[in-house]
Amino acid sequence: MMMDGSATAPGGTRTRIQERNRARILDAALVAFARFGYRGARVEQIAEAAGMSKSNLLYYFRSKTEMYKAVLAALLERWLAPLRTLDPEGDPRAELTAYIEQKLRFSAEEPEASRLFANEVMQGAPMIRDVLEGPLKELVDEKTGVLRRWAAEGRIRDVDPHQLIFLIWATTQHYADFAPQIAALTGREVADPAYRAEVLKTLTALIFDGLLPPA
Amino acid sequence: MMMDGSATAPGGTRTRIQERNRARILDAALVAFARFGYRGARVEQIAEAAGMSKSNLLYYFRSKTEMYKAVLAALLERWLAPLRTLDPEGDPRAELTAYIEQKLRFSAEEPEASRLFANEVMQGAPMIRDVLEGPLKELVDEKTGVLRRWAAEGRIRDVDPHQLIFLIWATTQHYADFAPQIAALTGREVADPAYRAEVLKTLTALIFDGLLPPA
DNA sequence: GCTCGATTTGACCATTTGGTCAGGTTTTCT
DNA sequence: AGAAAACCTGACCAAATGGTCAAATCGAGC
The missing domain is CATH 1.10.357.10 (Tetracycline Repressor, domain 2)
Structure with missing residues (x-):
């Protein structure tokens, strides 16, 4: 399946793995952002809570800001x-x-x-x-x-x-x-x-x- | 007057300058902490808002935490x-x-x-x-x-x-x-x-x- | 079981951040 | 005036942080 390099498929299609990992990330990010605010939350910490490496998290969300917007x-x-x-x-x-x-x-x-x-x-x-x-x-x-x-x-x-x-x-x-x-x-x-x-x-x-x- | 090295006189005595600068810092810190939370607030930014150098701020409050506690x-x-x-x-x-x-x-x-x-x-x-x-x-x-x-x-x-x-x-x-x-x-x-x-x-x-x- | 894209990793980087320190300047007290 | 203490600065540092990248691994369809 063609992807544009990021895991955010513009076509709308989304792998099962993507579905699962995005959900995990959003859950973890919600907790972190709620507790520490945007600035105070740490990407690595969110990744850990989501059970993956920071690099992999950034494969699903290009940046902390994009992640924050998605959570909101x-x-x-x-x-x-x-x-x-x-x-x-x-x-x-x-x-x-x-x-x-x-x-x-x-x-x-x-x-x-x-x-x-x-x-x-x-x-x-x-x-x-x-x-x-x-x-x-x-x-x-x-x-x-x-x-x-x-x-x-x-x-x-x-x-x-x-x-x-x-x-x-x-x-x-x-x-x-x-x-x-x-x-x-x-x-x-x-x-x-x-x-x-x-x-x-x-x-x-x-x-x-x-x-x-x-x- | 004897000071213990920090500007927080344990004896309780406080210079006029100290009075003024501590007040400025606490004002600026309140705004910053209120806006960004403890983690999100930046010491340098508070110092700037208080009209002094970061080093000088840290002369009055040994650490960010101490400052936060004072504000609270x-x-x-x-x-x-x-x-x-x-x-x-x-x-x-x-x-x-x-x-x-x-x-x-x-x-x-x-x-x-x-x-x-x-x-x-x-x-x-x-x-x-x-x-x-x-x-x-x-x-x-x-x-x-x-x-x-x-x-x-x-x-x-x-x-x-x-x-x-x-x-x-x-x-x-x-x-x-x-x-x-x-x-x-x-x-x-x-x-x-x-x-x-x-x-x-x-x-x-x-x-x-x-x-x-x-x- | 091969292939190609999707997924994952770890090494790496530039910048930012909280904090230290040696030394210089100003204020205060006598 | 002069000494001592208070006040202030800029250079510096180690750790942390958001983010990049090339390469390794996985997995679904042929």
């Missing part, structure tokens, strides 16, 4: 998928609860992905700014529209929909990004499904019913 | 100071609003400090684990006690106090850590006091009154 691209879709499922026709409370639950599960099951995303944005989102300003903004604009409609129909209170979304993002992400702090303070782990269920319950209670006692 | 130590107190002000005798709504406002202001005025703290915790809090498990835990235990008492007295609903605190931390910190994303999606800046006021209002409305319309 693979991550982005998973990160914003949950928001897509927010159904304008559904019940606000049920829809938002389902959304929060998805985000919480993502934080628990892919904490590295969550952290890497945070890391990238914290650095000014140099690699994904166009995604934030393009596809993400469009999606968010659409969903804030839904929230506004719900408010207009009197089904939820009239709060700034952006901020409601940010609150959900912030809190759910917090359980991935600040896991060590949460563990130190509560002794609980987000990885524990029981804890996650408690969090979901408390979170939805707070968001929907508020903190003040019923009048 | 200076940061920690400011980070958790607001929680101390939560007054058990006060009105829950007023107290929590004041607390949220302080955290929000911190995010806006010292976004680098906020990001560095996030970065450190995301990496497993290798340098400040003892602080999290010691002083921070004690403080949080005390304040969760206050929240529990308020709940017992029927002044607020009975929600897990830890999670209430996490929600406040997460949302307020979000405005510093994810500033680029917020700017991309809303066009607003947390640095803008007007926006901050809006955020505070929406946030407290959500937390206290909830999202559901009054029955």
Whole structure:
């Protein structure tokens, strides 16, 4: 099979070996980038974690940057998928609860992905700014529209929909990004499904019913 | 005056020049560490930002690690100071609003400090684990006690106090850590006091009154 | 079992990085 | 003024890092 010298087949075709090794690399790279950031991650270390030599890794990805971009691209879709499922026709409370639950599960099951995303944005989102300003903004604009409609129909209170979304993002992400702090303070782990269920319950209670006692 | 060879006087005494240069270094280091993490930050770059040679910087801080620890130590107190002000005798709504406002202001005025703290915790809090498990835990235990008492007295609903605190931390910190994303999606800046006021209002409305319309 | 491209390796390289050191300059104290 | 200590610099170093390359090895189709 003709290859262009790199393992990134432009034709789209990909060997079984390539499939396997690229996946291994992306997994290892995600962990490393999430932990140390782009600059702090070491190529050799990623190679070792992926079970291959540095040279071989660089056969699959021409450079550290290319690898980083690939990791981010693979991550982005998973990160914003949950928001897509927010159904304008559904019940606000049920829809938002389902959304929060998805985000919480993502934080628990892919904490590295969550952290890497945070890391990238914290650095000014140099690699994904166009995604934030393009596809993400469009999606968010659409969903804030839904929230506004719900408010207009009197089904939820009239709060700034952006901020409601940010609150959900912030809190759910917090359980991935600040896991060590949460563990130190509560002794609980987000990885524990029981804890996650408690969090979901408390979170939805707070968001929907508020903190003040019923009048 | 006797010095021990390093600029870190163990006796505690410190020259005017030392005062000034250490401050410059810590400022520059905070920005660098916040942006690139410990590993990613470059000593030479910090020195340049602080307006001195790398050699001179290393005259004030023996190593990158020592510098990092100093930055963290200076940061920690400011980070958790607001929680101390939560007054058990006060009105829950007023107290929590004041607390949220302080955290929000911190995010806006010292976004680098906020990001560095996030970065450190995301990496497993290798340098400040003892602080999290010691002083921070004690403080949080005390304040969760206050929240529990308020709940017992029927002044607020009975929600897990830890999670209430996490929600406040997460949302307020979000405005510093994810500033680029917020700017991309809303066009607003947390640095803008007007926006901050809006955020505070929406946030407290959500937390206290909830999202559901009054029955 | 041969062939040719895909895969893998190890030696190698230029650059960067954290850190040292000997010596020079400035400040401070008497 | 002058000595001692504080402050600063530039040259230098060893280790680490991202990346290259020629050559060896593997594997699927004939």
